[in-house]
Amino acid sequence: MDLLSIADQNQQLAFNLLQEAQLIEAWQKIGATIHIVGSLKSGLMMKNLDIDLHIYTEKLQVAESFSVMQELAERLCLTDIQYKNLIDTEEECIEWHASYKDKEMNVWKFDMIHIRKGSKYDGVVERVTDAVASKLTPELRRIILQIKFDVPRGTIIPGIEIYQAVFTGKVKSYAELEQWRSSHPLTNSLDWMPG
Template sequence: MEKIRKLARENQRKAREIIAELDIEGAWKTIGAEPRLVGSLRMGLLTKHRDIDFHIYSEPVDLAESFRAVARLAAHPAVEKIECTNLLHTKEACVEWHARYRDASGERWQIDMIHIRKGSRYDGYFERMADRISAVLTEPQRDTILRLKYETPDDEHIMGVEYYRAVIQDGVDTYARFAEWRKRNPVTGIVHWMP
């Protein structure tokens, strides 16, 4: 277990270095938006899947301004690719940005930045979810989540909330039980759960 904890600590340290190196928060603040860290890094549950998640809020969400903020990140030589999905005219009321970053050791990182209209349906929801999970999470549950994430095959895509719900709500403690739990609890979209 110590090997997994060490990997988690190291990847979380690297993630924070990447945030600072790219000045992700500063890029969004230049357009008057408010960036907030969400996801596994916020909760200290980032393990081997190298991803960094931000939700960014402004009112309105101006697409041209959103592009201007991301252009600052795209100028960095370690940023290899950026994709955009415009969901401003959906109930999500956002623009999804997905950047791929290659660190000095050659490892690829996914940086997801969701630019959300302030006051819309998901304003603050995932921050509250992360803070609630952090508040109730025990150390044995943390270790279980880190271990399950570590044991997940690299080509398997599993949402973080699936691990958290399975372990915290239903006491899942092995990867085999987690696989069975997922069959009984299929994800069909955004998961609205918090402990």
């Protein structure tokens, strides 16, 4: 199967899983607005099966956020949940990272970032995701998917770092990405936007 087919299949599986798991509906119960971001939205999902959601409410209430996660944990086969309280930082968010095993035994990661509406980073990742998707040519998509495919298992490289290397550094392979990263360390992924 070619890389484009794998990415398209992963995207379809992710949308099906989102619907089955009713993640968006669970957060809507507390009045949240939910945006799909990252590789699911841009069609660049390869080996890392991540569903990235940015969840916005007027106020960040720990108990409310926990209530959604409690419902999801009781309803879904979540194998691991991580929680980070960043309410009092400039990010103004609560991070949830949960692992889920589907019927085919694929492990999915749900990255659910609960953000205060109107905070500094409100909409930032959405704008970057939209910019990446709008500037993707078939050739750039193929290069990014190949690099993601070639990243060795166990090596974690944020997608945004790969996109920056391809768009800004004209990187065309995993070997070139390794060279790029050694001289261009990622300091803040929220500062970059494709030109």
